[in-house]
Amino acid sequence: MSKAIRRNRAGFDDGNRPIGSFLFVGPTGVGKTELAKQLAIDLFGNKDAIIRLDMSEYSDRTAVSKLIGTTAGYVGYDDNSHTLTERVRRNPYSIVLLDEIEKADPQVITLLLQVLDDGHLTDGQGNVVNFKNTIIIATSNAGFGYATGETEDEGDNVAIMDRIAPYFRPEFLNRFNGVIEFKHLDKEDLKAIVDLMLDQVNQTLSKKDIHLEVTEGAKDLLMEEGYDKAMGARPLRRVIESQIRDKVTDFYLDHIEAKQLQADVVDGDIVIREKRSEEN
Numbered sequence: 001m002s003k004a005i006r007r008n009r010a011g012f013d014d015g016n017r018p019i020g021s022f023l024f025v026g027p028t029g030v031g032k033t034e035l036a037k038q039l040a041i042d043l044f045g046n047k048d049a050i051i052r053l054d055m056s057e058y059s060d061r062t063a064v065s066k067l068i069g070t071t072a073g074y075v076g077y078d079d080n081s082h083t084l085t086e087r088v089r090r091n092p093y094s095i096v097l098l099d100e101i102e103k104a105d106p107q108v109i110t111l112l113l114q115v116l117d118d119g120h121l122t123d124g125q126g127n128v129v130n131f132k133n134t135i136i137i138a139t140s141n142a143g144f145g146y147a148t149g150e151t152e153d154e155g156d157n158v159a160i161m162d163r164i165a166p167y168f169r170p171e172f173l174n175r176f177n178g179v180i181e182f183k184h185l186d187k188e189d190l191k192a193i194v195d196l197m198l199d200q201v202n203q204t205l206s207k208k209d210i211h212l213e214v215t216e217g218a219k220d221l222l223m224e225e226g227y228d229k230a231m232g233a234r235p236l237r238r239v240i241e242s243q244i245r246d247k248v249t250d251f252y253l254d255h256i257e258a259k260q261l262q263a264d265v266v267d268g269d270i271v272i273r274e275k276r277s278e279e280n
Helices: 002-010 032-044 063-068 084-090 106-118 152-156 160-167 187-208 216-226 234-254
Strands: 020-025 050-054 095-099 120-122 128-130 135-140 178-181 211-214 260-266 269-274
Touching: 002 020, 020 032, 020 160, 032 050, 032 095, 032 135, 050 084, 063 084, 063 106, 084 120, 084 128, 106 120, 106 135, 160 178, 187 211, 187 216, 187 234, 211 216, 211 234, 216 234, 216 260, 216 269, 234 260, 234 269
Parallel strands: 020 135, 020 178, 050 095, 095 135, 211 260
Antiparallel strands: 120 128, 260 269
């Protein structure tokens, strides 16, 4: 991925094709979508520079009109503002994120082949929309998970292209600059995610000059409650919301002068307390 971006920055990219196109594959909740969001910030300086499409909404006969809009005389002709083509026209420097691409209608895949090949798409009104300054990221968890009864280790030993081949046409896979596999999260990964989310909590608290220290025991409990084998780390944000943010809010409203706080485990539950001066 970094090589494609460097080529673009150096002016050595391939004609009018997008800056880069990548297929992110792996189990649910391992960071595929989060990486796309972070790329929007790093490359375009704006977390909103991302055009996200849930491809499960593009799986029926109306999918093409949702993607490029309708032609004159058809219902919806005057309201194409939410189509992919119109959103890219308005925001040409963007990450185009196609979540769960395996659910898209085959006609949608055919249109996307044109974008990956030629870097443009013609909307329903005949306007050509340029994708040259976008990065196309498609995500998929097809072929992953535990529905087949395989263990995590067995799944990791399967060659990635063999795993996803039943779900995608070869000509589609070959259009991407790269297919990037996301592995199951291990404990160190989870700890890093917890630390990142807690940093975000402290950024919010710093607006009121409050700092929260979270003990290792509390972090372990957050990891235990926030990770699910089927969902990955997706529940973690909700757990931190309820176990940290909500509890800090309750404590603050009762102890409005407290500035140094600590989250620790007491009797199997996370509690918030004021950190004593000798502990600072």
